[in-house]
Amino acid sequence: MxxxxxxxxxxxxxxxxxxxxxxxxxxxxxxxxxxxxxxxxxxxxxxxxxxxxxxxxxxxxxxxxxxxxxxxxxxxxxxxxxxxxxxxxxxxxxxxxxxxxxxxxxKNSDRQLFGDFFKEAGVPGYLIHEMDMQRKWYEVYFDxxxxxxxxxxxxxxxxxxxxxxxxxxxxxxxxxxxxxxxxxxxxxxxxxxxxxxxxxxxxxxxxxxxxxxxxxxxxxxxxxxxxxxxxxxxxxxxxxxRAAETVQHHLESHEKRYLKILELLSRGPGSLFETAKKLFPEIERPELTFLCMSEVAGFVDRAIIEGFAQTEIINGHRVIIGNVPLSDIACR
Ligand SMILES: [Zn+2]
Structure with a gap:
């Protein structure tokens, strides 16, 4: 048409x-x-x-x-x-x-890199396996x-x-x-x-x-x-x-989500998976795990770059530690 x-x-x-x-x-x-x-x-x-x-x-x-x-x-x-x-x-x-x-x-690209990343990010083993199953399903739809x-x-x-x-x-x-x-x-x-x-x-x-x-x-x-x-x-x-208006709308939503994630980080340390689970309780549905992790990883990256969080490896997991007191976030 x-x-x-x-x-x-x-x-x-x-x-x-x-x-x-x-x-x-x-x-x-x-x-x-x-x-x-x-x-x-x-x-x-x-x-x-x-x-x-x-x-x-x-x-x-x-x-x-x-x-x-x-x-x-x-x-x-x-x-x-x-x-x-x-x-x-x-x-x-x-x-x-x-x-x-x-x-x-x-096909099958970066499988090891994803597996290692999710393990370090604290994703439970059964969900890493489920994501692998999802990837196999997804790969049926292309050659x-x-x-x-x-x-x-x-x-x-x-x-x-x-x-x-x-x-x-x-x-x-x-x-x-x-x-x-x-x-x-x-x-x-x-x-x-x-x-x-x-x-x-x-x-x-x-x-x-x-x-x-x-x-x-x-x-x-x-x-x-x-x-x-x-x-x-x-x-x-x-x-x-009017692309600019749609861009502005999405960028503003990003800012809101970023503040929410800074607030979650300020409540105490946790893995990327734990942080994402606070924002998305539905993250353990296998078809959603990958998207929820993607959604949160980028904002945590930003918090680290901007000095609002740092990470430490503890027992093989990367733990994210927020540096911003809640009161400061409210003022931003
Ligand atoms: Zn796409």
Whole structure:
């Protein structure tokens, strides 16, 4: 379906394809640029229904999968990229993404790093095992894939009549990309959603194995998004304008959460898991553990950098010790 309801983004060459996913986030948005070169921005998860929806919707735009020249992947999470390997194999479609996503395009990546991190963070063994089971389930929805080329920050991409600039917007994933067109409209994947606060997912540097400060990256990427002047075409939910207002809303929510976490830290030392459990009592539901840990890890990183907390290894667990008295937090 095209964008009949959008005056600013109502470009006859752009098509919106909404695809269901097996994930809690719900449907994912795939965008078709029908031009001299036909490009998909993302392609949906590896499920039969997603593939069928994609084929049907391409048909409505007068195209077959084999007419697609390239897929530009915003990032390597399977709701966005799961079908990519199959589309490349069957139809010779070229896949392009940022090299920071290498880990997400492979299976079983960083398993040891995650295991070690969660153990040190005080996550009970049974939940580390459950998260591993979740990862296996999640990996059903994509095939490991090779890219045909890499896109870097600032790269200019053309489809013929339309010209795009790539933006590296890490934080939700290490090599997350957004694409602005010549009118300032942004295809932005998961970096900025209108109704959902994007999770700064725990990730490791693919070269060094160091855990990335994904929340700091995400906040920087969101500030970049605030300068988008056109429509935002996100990976989930409806397109929206006035990106700066949505950015401000999410950044303010971050500040509230940060104060809450400083307050929790001021009540006494604990592991990252214990801290997260105070904020999210539901953390022991295996499908939520990883997201809850990601949500809290970034704020604790920030508290440490800003001198409001420190850590010590005690009996193999990293214990976080808050440095701020409650009274000081109330004044901030
Ligand atoms: Zn994602």
């Amino acid at each position: 095209s964008f009949p309801d959008l005056s600013a983004g109502g470009n006859p060459d752009y098509f919106h394809i909404q695809i269901s996913t097996p994930f809690a986030v719900g449907d994912v948005n795939v965008y078709l640029i029908r031009d001299e070169k036909n490009v998909l921005i993302d392609c949906g998860p590896k499920t039969k229904i997603a593939h069928q929806t994609l084929v049907n919707q391409l048909g409505e735009a007068g195209l077959k999968p084999g007419d697609i020249d390239e897929i530009w992947l915003t990032h390597g999470h399977p709701d966005h990229s799961g079908l990519a390997a199959m589309l490349r194999d069957r139809h010779g479609i070229r896949l392009l993404a940022h090299r920071g996503e290498r880990g997400n395009f492979a 490991a894939m090779e890219m045909d080329g890499w896109i870097d920050d600032g790269d200019e991409l053309s489809t013929g009549r339309h010209h795009f600039t790539a933006h590296h917007l890490p934080g939700h994933s290490p090599g997350h990309l957004g694409f602005t067109d010549e009118n300032g409209h942004m295809f932005s994947g998961d970096v900025l959603l209108q109704r959902i606060s994007t999770n700064a997912i725990i990730s490791f540097d693919p070269d060094t194995g160091e855990r990335l400060n994904t929340l700091r990256q995400l906040r920087q990427s969101m500030r970049t998004m605030a300068s988008v002047t056109g429509m935002v075409f996100p990976g989930h939910g409806q397109p929206f304008d």
